[in-house]
Amino acid sequence: MDTAASASTSAPQAETGQRSGAAAPLRMTTVSAHYFGGASSDRDHDLRVDIIENIEEDYGMFVWPCSVILAEYVWQQRSRFTGSRIVELGAGTSLPGLVAAKVGADVTLTDIAHNTEVLNNIRQVCGLNNVNCTVLGLTWGEWDEPIFDLHPDVILGADVLYDSASKILVYSLVLKYD
Numbered sequence: 762m763d764t765a766a767s768a769s770t771s772a773p774q775a776e777t778g779q780r781s782g783a784a785a786p787l788r789m790t791t792v793s794a795h796y797f798g799g800a801s802s803d804r805d806h807d808l809r810v811d812i813i814e815n816i817e818e819d820y821g822m823f824v825w826p827c828s829v830i831l832a833e834y835v836w837q838q839r840s841r842f843t844g845s846r847i848v849e850l851g852a853g854t855s856l857p858g859l860v861a862a863k864v865g866a867d868v869t870l871t872d873i874a875h876n877t878e879v880l881n882n883i884r885q886v887c888g889l890n891n892v893n894c895t896v897l898g899l900t901w902g903e904w905d906e907p908i909f910d911l912h913p914d915v916i917l918g919a920d921v922l923y924d925s926a927s928k929i930l931v932y933s934l935v936l937k938y939d
């Protein structure tokens with residue numbers, strides 16, 4: 762029987778730097794490990810996904826609780842994801858999409874187009890977990906033609922309906938794919 766996911770987090774590493782004589786902002790970077798299957802522990806699991814998180818005020822740089830639940834759903838339903846085309850909206854640290862990629866889905870991970878820090882972090886976590894996902898800037902409401910060529914079988918979104926303006930944009934995008 763499948764069991765719930767669990768996670769552990771390494772001690773945060775403070776990163777500081779000097780730029781043009783001024784102190785760069787303090788960043789707390791950590792790598793959290795997420796376990797699926799088996800006893801979902803570091804000793805007994807079928808799948809491990811590592812996520813690079815930065816403890817700062819950017820929504821897309823740390824794992825939100827919804828994402829842990831959605832990732833577990835993907836794991837539990839993995840037979841439905843294997844071989845499917847998946848698009849994750851507002852992916853942030855991308856835990857659900859990475860689980861989908863690990864079980865054999867063709868995954869496109871998206872987040873705000875101008876937020877290069879989040880998009881670069883997504884690329885880094887893909888490398889860290891040895892998965893080959895497409896990473897795409899996709900800002901809700903600013904839809905370029907290429908996103909309509911994706912033809913997803915499943916659209917994932919964890920904690921993306923948190924304000925009413927976003928809700929309308931996300932729903933209308935999902936309807937366009939329908």
Ligand SMILES: C[S@@+](CC[C@H](N)C(=O)[O-])C[C@H]1O[C@@H](n2cnc3c(N)ncnc32)[C@H](O)[C@@H]1O
Pocket residue numbers: 820821822823824825826827828829850851852853854855871872873874876879899900901918919920921923927
């Ligand atoms: C609450 S976070 C959730 C992140 C991730 N899905 C999770 O659950 O850990 C919301 C995510 O939506 C993204 N986002 C916010 N507004 C957006 C927009 N207008 N277009 C695309 N992505 C957006 C943020 O960058 C962030 O990654």
